[in-house]
Amino acid sequence: MQANTIDELETSLGERIKGLRLNKNLDQLTLAARAGISVGALKNLENGLGARVRTLLCVLRALGREEWLASVAPVATINPLALPRSANVRQRATRKTAPKG
Numbered sequence: 320m321q322a323n324t325i326d327e328l329e330t331s332l333g334e335r336i337k338g339l340r341l342n343k344n345l346d347q348l349t350l351a352a353r354a355g356i357s358v359g360a361l362k363n364l365e366n367g368l369g370a371r372v373r374t375l376l377c378v379l380r381a382l383g384r385e386e387w388l389a390s391v392a393p394v395a396t397i398n399p400l401a402l403p404r405s406a407n408v409r410q411r412a413t414r415k416t417a418p419k420g
Contacts, residue, residue: 330367332375337365339382354381 340350351361354377364370364378379385 326367329369333365333367336375336378336382339384340365343382350378350381354378 340347345353347358347361347365351358354361354374356374356377360370360374361378362368364374376388379387
């Protein structure tokens with residue numbers, strides 16, 4: 320199911336963070352300590368109850384998943400300014416006039 324609302328997105332993100340934590344066999348207290356945040360902040364993040372960006376970044380770093388951030392704003396691999404300018408010249412439609420007559 321795709322999340323449509325902000326609340327659904329927060330819940331989905333929290334579930335994914337919680338899943339990562341559990342896959343690494345960490346309890347909330349340990350992860351919070353490693354991330355340098357409070358347990359309450361981690362609980363809010365995992366439960367989709369709102370969290371600061373800083374909290375998310377600290378948790379991602381503590382889980383070793385900073386690469387997730389690359390998908391937020393991927394680096395362009397093609398620079399449009401470096402493309403050749405040999406494109407076809409755009410033709411415009413001309414007005415056809417009725418034959419005089």
